[in-house]
Amino acid sequence: MEHEDQEAQKPLLATAAGSSGDGRRGAASSSSIAVVVASTAVAVTGSFEFGISVGYSSPSQPGIMRDLDLSLAEYSVFGSILTIGAMLGAIVSGTVADCVGRRCTMAISDILCILGYLLITFSQNFWWLDIGRVSIGCGIGLLSYVVPVYISEITPKNLRGGFATVNQFMICCGASLAYVLGTFITWRTLAIIGVAPCLLQLVGLLVTPESPRWLARFGHPGAFEAELQKLRGKGADISEEAEEIKDFTEKLQHLPKSKILDLFQKDYIHAVTVGVGLMVLQQFGGVNAICFYASEIFVSAGFSSGNTGMLAMVAVQIPMTGLGVLLMEKAGRRPLLMVSAAGTCLGCLLVGFSFLAKEHHWGKDLNILLALAGILTFGGSFSLGMGGIPWVIMSEIFPINMKGAAGSLVTLVSWLGSWIVSYAFNFLLVWNSYGTFFIFASICGLTVLFVERLVPETKGRTLEEIQASMNSSLVGTSHK
Numbered sequence: 001m002e003h004e005d006q007e008a009q010k011p012l013l014a015t016a017a018g019s020s021g022d023g024r025r026g027a028a029s030s031s032s033i034a035v036v037v038a039s040t041a042v043a044v045t046g047s048f049e050f051g052i053s054v055g056y057s058s059p060s061q062p063g064i065m066r067d068l069d070l071s072l073a074e075y076s077v078f079g080s081i082l083t084i085g086a087m088l089g090a091i092v093s094g095t096v097a098d099c100v101g102r103r104c105t106m107a108i109s110d111i112l113c114i115l116g117y118l119l120i121t122f123s124q125n126f127w128w129l130d131i132g133r134v135s136i137g138c139g140i141g142l143l144s145y146v147v148p149v150y151i152s153e154i155t156p157k158n159l160r161g162g163f164a165t166v167n168q169f170m171i172c173c174g175a176s177l178a179y180v181l182g183t184f185i186t187w188r189t190l191a192i193i194g195v196a197p198c199l200l201q202l203v204g205l206l207v208t209p210e211s212p213r214w215l216a217r218f219g220h221p222g223a224f225e226a227e228l229q230k231l232r233g234k235g236a237d238i239s240e241e242a243e244e245i246k247d248f249t250e251k252l253q254h255l256p257k258s259k260i261l262d263l264f265q266k267d268y269i270h271a272v273t274v275g276v277g278l279m280v281l282q283q284f285g286g287v288n289a290i291c292f293y294a295s296e297i298f299v300s301a302g303f304s305s306g307n308t309g310m311l312a313m314v315a316v317q318i319p320m321t322g323l324g325v326l327l328m329e330k331a332g333r334r335p336l337l338m339v340s341a342a343g344t345c346l347g348c349l350l351v352g353f354s355f356l357a358k359e360h361h362w363g364k365d366l367n368i369l370l371a372l373a374g375i376l377t378f379g380g381s382f383s384l385g386m387g388g389i390p391w392v393i394m395s396e397i398f399p400i401n402m403k404g405a406a407g408s409l410v411t412l413v414s415w416l417g418s419w420i421v422s423y424a425f426n427f428l429l430v431w432n433s434y435g436t437f438f439i440f441a442s443i444c445g446l447t448v449l450f451v452e453r454l455v456p457e458t459k460g461r462t463l464e465e466i467q468a469s470m471n472s473s474l475v476g477t478s479h480k
Contacts, residue, residue: 035209035231036155040163042204043150044170046106046143049113049197051174053082053136059182060190067187070126078129083419085137086144090411093145094404098218102150102211105142110198112139117198121191136194144391145411149403152395153211154231157462161328161392168388169321176314213463216249217400241462248464249400263406271397271470274455275410278390281447283417285344285386286440289425290351290378312372313379320383327384332459333393336385337451343381345444350374352437359434374437386447396458399467 057079065075089109097105112135119132148167155163174197182190209231215224225242232238263272327336354370357363398406428436458466 035233036159036163038204039154039208039231040151040166042201042208043106043147044166045197045201045204046109046147047167047170048174049110049194049201050140050143050147051171051176052178052194052197053113053140053174054171055175055178056182056190056194057082059179060187063187064129068123068125068129074126078126078133080419080422081130081133082137082140083415083422085134085139086141086415087137087412087419088134089138089141090145090415091141091408093142093411094406094408096142097146097149097407098214098404101214101218102146102153103205103208105146106150107202107205109139109142109146110202112136112142114195114198117191117194121188141411141415144414145407148391148395149407150211152392152463153213154209156232158329158460160396161333161459162325164392164395165321165325165328165388167391168383169318169325172317172321172383172387176318179314180311213245213249213400216245244462244464248468263402263409267471268398268402268406270454271402271467272406272409274397274470275390275394275406276413277450277454278393279410279414280417281341281443281450282386282390283414283421284440285341285382285444285447286348286378286421286437287344287382287386288418288422289428289436289440290347290375313375316376316380317383320380321387324384324388328389328392329459332457333389334451334455334457337389337455338448340381340385340387340389341444341447341451343384344378344386345441345448347374347376347378347381348437348441348444350377352434352441355433355437393455393458396463396466397456397470399471 061075061079064070064078065072070078089112093105096108100108116132116135116137116139119128119135123129123132148164151164151167152160178190178194181193185193209227210223212224212228212231215227224245225238228238228242228245229236232241262268324336324340350370351374354367354374357370358367394407394410425436428439456466456470461469
């Protein structure tokens with residue numbers, strides 16, 4: 001607590017000391033903030049693309065099935081195959097990001113998404129649709145790893161959490177836009193719109209700095225300091241931060257090259273448990289079941305149409321995600337995660353009780369009220385913390401020599417969990433509708449305990465400090 005209080009009193013960004021006065025220091029700070037904000041904006045354009053891709057299939061279903069004469073089974077393959085592509089992208093995401101850098105990885109993902117959307121736009125049959133959807137899935141599988149990692153590596157420690165959470169905010173905005181536009185325009189036009197964020201990001205990446213930590217780790221010492229200076233502002237004193245990154249990187253050079261199996265050594269097992277555990281709990285808490293099937297849940301609970309409930313959910317998610325961004329560096333990761341998980345637990349309980357009320361004929365109005373309250377509570381609570389913070393923590397806790405292998409593993413687990421829950425949900429609903437949501441509620445409750453016991457608070461600490469505290473072989477390598 002004392003450490004956090006001291007950090008809270010420091011200026012947002014280090015600026016040059018000396019005889020130039022407050023004006024120069026303020027200019028350096030403004031310059032630094034501008035570059036970091038612009039770089040983050042370019043990165044989260046990919047997050048916006050991610051959201052559009054996830055939200056594309058729901059409003060497009062009637063038009064695609066009608067125009068291409070698809071059966072429900074064929075369209076179900078189109079909808080779900082995105083996750084298969086994302087798993088393929090996730091498997092190689094860490095390796096690609098380590099080999100070619102964070103910026104090039106985002107560019108590769110943009111090209112894959114553009115190719116996919118063009119195939120969908122001009123598709124005349126089932127196969128073009130599916131190949132395009134797989135290509136988009138591979139692209140967002142890469143994006144889901146590299147965007148939070150890039151943001152965490154370029155931002156100062158006391159801005160990192162809030163900036164990294166913008167990733168989830170833009171995913172939410174992208175999905176919401178796809179849903180709303182899809183009710184007014186054709187599926188081919190919506191696919192063309194999906195290309196726009198990719199083109200914007202490709203242009204932005206031409207002038208965006210590379211991650212200084214990646215440059216330092218992979219043998220570009222001159223470029224590392226130049227990019228760090230660009231990010232911190234021309235007048236900023238980067239000597240202390242640069243020295244800390246250098247010392248930490250030199251220590252990492254003496255460690256063996258990372259492999260997936262190395263993650264399960266005692267040095268890394270705590271970080272792996274936290275990273276993988278948060279992703280498992282995030283997915284098996286029912287988020288994809290509720291988001292992908294929210295419309296169906298509203299109708300099953302007694303609504304005449306799912307559109308009203310879906311629009312209400314969108315109206316809650318966006319401001320709650322924004323609130324999470326604002327609170328990230330004030331409240332910290334752990335409190336937000338626990339409040340968020342408790343809220344999702346309550347939301348699942350309310351939805352479960354709505355199905356229980358329907359089964360026992362306790363009154364249609366009660367069914368509808370409980371379902372609406374439950375889904376809105378779940379959506380708002382999830383957006384507050386559980387949606388974005390696991391990705392923020394994943395980007396913070398692994399040292400850069402293990403980040404590629406660890407990132408691939410964590411991202412793969414997330415997408416695999418998403419596919420399992422999405423595939424199994426309809427079967428679970430037939431088995432026992434209210435029991436399914438009580439299971440989700442139990443997992444959300446378990447998340448609160450998991451965070452309280454195992455997840456470290458990373459607010460106000462450098463990446464090097466966080467990683468050294470979780471890895472015995474790196475203790476003593478960061479400035480305390």
